[in-house]
Amino acid sequence: MSRTTFRNTVLGIGATAAALALGYFGVQQLGRNNMFTIAAAVGGAGAISYVLQKPAQPEAPTAPMKTQRKGKKS
Numbered sequence: 001m002s003r004t005t006f007r008n009t010v011l012g013i014g015a016t017a018a019a020l021a022l023g024y025f026g027v028q029q030l031g032r033n034n035m036f037t038i039a040a041a042v043g044g045a046g047a048i049s050y051v052l053q054k055p056a057q058p059e060a061p062t063a064p065m066k067t068q069r070k071g072k073k074s
């Protein structure tokens with residue numbers, strides 16, 4: 001396992017644990033229905049931003065295009 005893969009795995013596990021802890025304590029403080037509302041709002045905002053984002057690079061053509069020369073035919 002490379003160093004980058006290991007680091008990403010550890011960060012992913014840590015982020016998951018932090019999200020679970022935040023959710024647990026959020027429910028204790030704010031209540032279940034408020035946390036569902038917050039989760040729905042964040043999820044909806046993420047879905048909207050995913051749909052509206054522009055691609056970083058244009059898609060490459062699937063086949064190279066041939067150009068025709070303009071000139072006299074022999």
